[in-house]
Amino acid sequence: MATGKKYLVATILATAIVSITISTTTAQENYNYYSEKPGSCPPALPVQICSRGCYVDAHCQGIGKCCATTCGGTVCSRPVTMRARPAEKPGFCPSTPTGRWVCTPTCSSDADCPGARKCCRNRCGAMACQKPEESAPVPAEVPVNANPYLVYMQK
Numbered sequence: 001m002a003t004g005k006k007y008l009v010a011t012i013l014a015t016a017i018v019s020i021t022i023s024t025t026t027a028q029e030n031y032n033y034y035s036e037k038p039g040s041c042p043p044a045l046p047v048q049i050c051s052r053g054c055y056v057d058a059h060c061q062g063i064g065k066c067c068a069t070t071c072g073g074t075v076c077s078r079p080v081t082m083r084a085r086p087a088e089k090p091g092f093c094p095s096t097p098t099g100r101w102v103c104t105p106t107c108s109s110d111a112d113c114p115g116a117r118k119c120c121r122n123r124c125g126a127m128a129c130q131k132p133e134e135s136a137p138v139p140a141e142v143p144v145n146a147n148p149y150l151v152y153m154q155k
Contacts, residue, residue: 034058039079041067042105046126049073077104080112087111091132093120102128 037057050073053059054066060076067077089110097120105127106112107119113129122128 037063037065037079039063039065039081041065041077042080042108042127044068044070045075045077045104046070047073047075047104049075078106080106080108089113089116089118089132091116091118091134093118094130094133097121097123097130102126 034056037060045067047069048071049069050071052073053075055074057065060066063079064076065079066074068074087110100122101124102122103124103126107127107129110118113119116132117129118132119127120130120132122130
């Protein structure tokens with residue numbers, strides 16, 4: 001009978017060790033699961049997704065982050081990094097934006113863009129990385145008397 005008690009005690013002890021190991025591993029996984037991924041979300045995304053597509057960054061693939069939309073939902077988005085003093089890259093934003101009609105911001109400063117690209121407004125008005133122009137855009141010439149109020153002031 002002493003052998004049976006030893007076996008029972010050994011089984012209980014082994015079960016306790018396995019339980020502690022599993023609970024510690026699960027706690028570590030939960031800590032990693034709820035921890036934020038590096039980077040920052042862009043400003044609230046102006047998309048009409050008002051439901052929650054994610055709850056934590058871990059729900060998003062790769063480097064994606066769980067970010068808010070303007071109507072209260074969440075979506076996985078590419079992170080942007082906020083820097084204290086964003087470095088402005090040489091060149092100028094295109095006077096006539098080109099490219100795809102993507103209406104969600106993908107950058108907040110030039111520092112968020114790869115290579116020589118700059119963070120500029122795209123055709124939809126959202127901030128996106130674009131190839132810069134070498135010279136400043138030439139402002140459109142406005143005729144002197146284009147404003148009817150100026151006509152009256154000049155007389």
